[in-house]
Amino acid sequence: MSLFETQSKEFQHRHIGPNEAETTEMLKAIGVASLQELIDRTVPPAIRMNEELNLPQAMSEAEYLQHIKEISLKNKVFKNYIGQGYYDTITPSVILRNVFENPAWYTQYTPYQAEISQGRLESLLNFQTVVSDLTALPLANASLLDEATAAAEAMTMFFNLLNKDQHHVTRPKFFVDKDVFPQTKDVVVTRAIPVGIEVIYGDYGSVQLDETYFGALVQYPNDKGSVEDYRDFINKVHSVGAYVAMATDLLALTLLTPPGELGADVALGSAQRFGVALGYGGPHAAFFSCKDEFKRSIPGRIIGVSVDAQGNRALRMALQTREQHIKREKATSNICTAQALLANMAAMYAVFHGPDGLQNIAKRVALLTQTLANALEERGYDLLHEYFFDTVVVKVNDATPFRQKAERQFLNFRYYDNQHIGISLDETTTPSDLFDIINSFVNDVDPVAYELQHEDTLDIIPTSLTRTSEFLTHPVFNTHHSETQMMRYITQLQNKDISLVHSMIPLGSCTMKLNAASEMIPLSWMHWSKMHPFAPTAQTEGYAFIVKELSKYLCEITKFDACSLQPNSGAQGEYAGLLTIKAYHESRGEGHRNVMLIPISAHGTNPASAVMCGMHVVVVKALENGYIDVEDLKAKAEQNAANLAGIMITYPSTYGVYEETVKEITEIVHSHGGQVYMDGANMNAQVGLTAPGLIGADVCHLNLHKTFAIPHGGGGPGMGPICVKTHLAPHLPGHVELSNQQSAISSQQNRNAVSAAPYGSASILLISYAYIRMLGADGVRKATEYAILNANYMLARLKDQFDILYTNHHGACAHEFIVDLRPFKKSAEVEAEDVAKRLMDYGFHAPTLSFPVGGTIMIEPTESEDKDELDRFCNALLSIRREIALIEEGQIDKKDNPLKNAPHTMFMVCSDEWKKPYSRELAAFPLPYVKTAKFWPSVARVNNTYGDRNLVCVCLPTEMYAEA
Template sequence: MNLFETQNTEFQRRHIGPNEKQLDEMLRTIGVASLDELVDRTVPSGIRMKEELNLPAAMSEAEYLQHIKEVSLKNKVYKNYIGQGYYDTITPSVILRNVFENPGWYTQYTPYQAEISQGRLESLLNFQTVVSDLTGLPLANASLLDEATAAAEAMTMFFNLLNKDQHHISRPKFFVDADVFPQTKDVVVTRAIPVGIEVVYGDYQTAQIDETYFGALVQYPNDKGSIEDYRQFIAAVHGVGAYVAMATDLLALTLLTPPGELGADVALGSAQRFGVPLGYGGPHAAFFATKDDFKRSIPGRIIGVSMDAQGNRALRMALQTREQHIKREKATSNICTAQALLANMAAFYAVYHGPDGLRNIAKRVALLTQTLANAMGERGYELLNDYFFDTIVVKVDDVTPFREKAERQQLNFRYYDNQLIGISLDETTTPSDLFDIINSFVNDVDPVAYELEHDEILDIIPTALTRTSEFLTHPVFNSHHSETLMMRYITQLQNKDISLVHSMIPLGSCTMKLNAASEMIPLSWTHWSKMHPFAPVEQVAGYSFIVKELSRYLCEITKFDACSLQPNSGAQGEYAGLLTIKAYHESRGESHRNVMLIPISAHGTNPASAVMCGMHVVVVKALENGYIDVDDLKAKAEQNAANLAGIMITYPSTYGVYEETVKEITEIVHQHGGQVYMDGANMNAQVGLTAPGLIGADVCHLNLHKTFAIPHGGGGPGMGPICVREHLAPFLPGHVVLNGGKEAKHAVSAAQYGSASILLISYAYIRMLGAEGVRMATEYAILNANYMLARLKEQFDILYTNHHGACAHEFIVDLRPFKKSAEIEAEDVAKRLMDYGFHAPTLSFPVAGTIMIEPTESEDKGELDRFCNAMLSIRREIALVEEGGLDKKDNPLKNAPHTMFMICSDEWQKPYSREMAAFPLSYVKANKFWPSVGRVNNTYGDRNLVCVCLPTEMYAEA
């Protein structure tokens, strides 16, 4: 290989952990002669790819950054006044650099292990407090995917509460006001149809709501920018025993009477304008707040206040028994992720500006809007509404000349139809911008300057809807307004959390791989970050290029024919894939096909997604070795042949093995008229070696936040595109924007390409690795897992390997025997790993009492050894308990994790040394991570649910 070829493969060497020397040592430990031999022993020959992937050659990092800069310049950055739920904003530099561009914040995992997640848990609690305070509702979650899906979640929650008997739906109707954002209507209808909800559109002022309705949705301010008083309407809906959801705007709520005070049951919307870039549609954090009555039904995660084993305040994810992975087909939502990184940005934005700062930003926007409205009135234009916050709608005879002039000045307005022009202002609008806007409505060709009178008194918000209640009174929102204090606060929280900057995160099924800096850097460039999702298509050629190319690469990798990039989470991808199958059956006059076979080992989101699509779940058994029970599958496929919609499988299986019977499984389902859905959670063990198309699947979703290097962000963002065979392509998700403003068939996200800006990361991953590199990543993921298995198998029972004793890219360690021998549980091992500086592997999934380890290809042998040494050291500690050398109730595992406060206290009355507690191996001394709290009491937090910042004096009392 010459020097120039070496340069082009440099990213492979940066991304893949083990070097040549380490590779040889690892192969010797496993007991194979080569990487090819290991792959042959692992991946069944019958499903192997015969040729190299047809992907572009690898680029160096420098070449890629030059290339992506050139592509970005194809996007035209106009000044956007489109609104419609998306607004330009100013991300404070201290947040941009220290959160958005900081791997200490974007590489963390979901905070299931609370003791090493206290920083982001506090920030998410701040987010919930912002939402609760501004909406006037006591219970908020830690974010949802986007505004449209949040509205659909509210509808579903109301529907399930008032229609307990699913066989007899007594209240099928859901009212949607005509002036709700079109993209929200699109997604609401998608979610309504499969479960038998009848969506009724109308004007809230004349709507006749009776006992056949279970709920209603209104927008505040509405789609035309108007501020409406919904009090009477809400009272009427409540009068028939139904509920009301209000889509709203957090910035507007600093000036408007909050939804909770108007009587709404749910308030929802997007927190995007709190410092989160437009990014052509996402990722952005949706918010969702509700009354306390709904706490067992609210979708998404809730961060709650609890206490640790020493009685100190500690935070955790509360009420987890509501979640889909526990409730499976009985779940009311399939949401398995949030937008944690973006919720954290929005929370920090509120912390940095504080209540006065937010109010001032809102006031500036409103005063500029009022000034513009007055100027338009003086020039003889009629406006649609009397009361508004940031949006005016101007009536004209024909929008064409106005649009042409606006676009000559590089301005984007919103064109509702041929006679209505919407103009939405935002935080970035300046007084001088108003001159350009007004110039689009006067007849001269060249811009002309005007004198504009600024009135300091706001009269565009009605007195009856002017906010009088206080918000964000907690000290956290009134203490960090200088950059020094803000930088320190962000860092103080960051230091409480383990992320990939500290050590490997070996979570099975979650693929916590390197999120390379060169993949991430372009995200904050203006030509990517400032694009509005509904900008005219001719202005977004850069994004169009990325969408087209990435779709092509993903089709090649999956060996499928078409792709939709719209789903903005894995669960959303499942849902979109199942809707595609459902639509296909309906097109053939087989709408009765509604039975979905799901193996017992499947992810909890699988059955939840199937039920959301109106399907009936039939569970398929597993064999002792974890494989799908083919005989049981055959019997159930035959039994349900007339109504079989399909099967959902994960490959390699959730147990970490490539089932040799997979083609037989897919053939059985096809023989009985079903389609095969493959869950892409374990795609990191397929790329370049096999493919969903080769195993007989018809559709799969891809977790771009696993296999294709998008970071987990502390619990989101994610992306879950779906790829399909040709016969399913006509049934992929549509969108109101892609459909020329008409209602689309099953849109699943608010924006047409979901969280479009982070597609750049996966595009970068593929371009810099190239065909050879993406295959090598898979091979090294298999290598790393099998190396760890080889090191641990003498001391631990390993579940579910193939007939060669090999695993795929992950494996399951059985910890159940220790419960009997030493009263040590899987959770004790998970918490003890924190003392060694590691995040635990996946706990008790897919088998209770086990841990599932996935190292990814990004970790080198040194890090794998450190983790294995930690596990072997823990095994020795368990042996001491078994032999009586350590007390069964009072030992390092039961008391883990050990905080600095515990170790440094004057008294130490444990029957083991402080050194054993805190520095059990020599490497820990060199790089000690201190958990900030002891073991968190889950039960206490659920029994005493608190999910907003408590007044400071309550902490003092505690």
């Protein structure tokens, strides 16, 4: 290989863990002569791809960074006054550097293992407190995907509560005020139609309501910027037994009477303007708060306060029994990804600024808006509303000349129609910016200078809606206001969490691979971060290029024909894929096809998504070896042939094997008129070797935050785009804003959206684009091969001491495998959870616990881990196996042993008293490598039951926990 070829493969060698020598050793341990032989033994020949992927040649990291800089300059950065739920903001540098750009924060996994997640759990509890305080509602979740989907979640929650019998819906109507953001209306309609909700638009002031309504949605301040008093309307809705959701703005709520005090049942919106960049639409954390009566129904994750085994305060995810991964088709929603990284940024923004700082920012915005309004009225313009916070709407005869002049000055306004121009100010607006804005309303060519008088009294917010209640009184929001304090607070929390900066996170089905620095760096650049999702297309050519190229690459990798990058999580991708299938059947006059076959082993989001699409779930059995029971599938396909919509499969299967019968499965479904949906969770075992399009699928979603290197961020952001065959392409999601843009398929414009922004969390698409460009065709295939190698190597090392469930006839697994821990319950009273907690003492995050089989762990090492790290993890598990043997042999007590007492905190190990029947050294330093890099869990085992019985989801003074 020449030096120049070596340079083009530079990133491949940095992304893939094992080197050549390690590869040889690992192959020997597995018992194969070459990587090719292993792949031949693992991937069935009938589904193999015969040719190389048609992707661009790999780039070095330096070449890529130069390339992406040039692409970024195709975007034109204007001052954006478009508003509509998206505002420019100032990310404090201490948060940008220490959270957003810090792998210790962005490579964390969802906090399912609470003891090694206390830092981000505290930050997310801070987020919930910010939301709860500002909205004056007692219960908040730890973020949703975006404002529009949060509104749809509120609607669905109300509908389910007031229509307990779904077969006999007595309250089908949902009122949406005409002045709710257009993108929110778009997503609400998407969610309403499949489940039979009737959306009624109108004016909240004059609508007539009755008992056929289950809920209503209003915006505060509204789409035109007006601050309306909804008290009478809320009373009217409540008088007919229905509920009210209020979409609102956290910054405005520092000055306005909060929704809870107005009587709203739910408040929701986007936390984006709390220090999170525009990023052409995302990712941004949505917030959702509600009255206490909704605690069993609230969608998404809730962080709650509990205690640990030592009686100390400990945080955890609360009330998980209501979530999709447990309730499946009876779940309240299909949410799997939150926006944890962005929620943490918003929380830190509130911690840094504190209540006074936030209110000062809001006052500055409102005073500048008031100054602008007065200046425009002095120049003879009429404004649409008397009361507002940050947005004025100016009446004009013809918007065209104003728009031309604004764009000459690099300003973007919002053009509702040809007679109304909206201007939304934000934290970044300065007094000098007002001169440019006013100039756009003076019909001459050259700029003009003005004197502007700033009043210090706000008269644009009515007295009846001025906030009087306190907020953010907890010490955490009133302490860390210097950069030194803030830096230390962020680091203090960071040190409580395990992430990829510490050790491998071997989660089956979650693919925690390297999130390379060169993939991440461009996200902070202004030409990517400062783009408004509804900016004119002439200004967004850089993003258009990424969207077009990435769509093309994903179609090539999946062997599909069209792609939608809109779904902003894996579960959203499932939902969008199923809606596409549903629309296809309807277009053929077969709207009655509503039965979705789902294997018993499927992810919990699969059945939940199907129900959200108005489908009826029929479960297909699995065989002893974990394969889909083809005979059961045949019977159920025949039985439901008249109404069969399709099947949802995961490939390789959720059990970590490539089912040789997959083509037979897809043919059976097609022969009965159904479509095949493939869940892309395990795509990391397909890229370059096989593809959904080759095995007979019609649509698949891709978890870009798994296979394509977007980091998990402590539970989000994610992206779940869908790829489809040609016949489904016209039915991909549309968007209310796409009518102004160049859509790849024109008929998409008639379809409704699944996310608030046309391309979901567009800025993080750059990461997956970078991953493909720096690896190239050879590299993405190699990544798959090494994911398979690493999994089979670990399997080879563990199989003599543990029972391995589900391998193929060669004894091989795909990219993940399941270790059966159930025998130890009988032999030593050891549960799978005990093993998971004990792994923390060895410095590791546990693999996926009790999914897809209870009492097991599912291990997926990914291609990014080298042999040394794989060995360290295997050694930890083998050491734990020896500890179990000591219990089995009666040498250690069944109730009082290192597994039952795990994890061991520093406080436990260093206390004056030690009465355990094993040594402190065994507790804390069970293997020599642990001594060189000890990670101390900050709390002992968390008491989940206590936390659910005593639900606390906001920051309370520390002494109150002691009293409790």
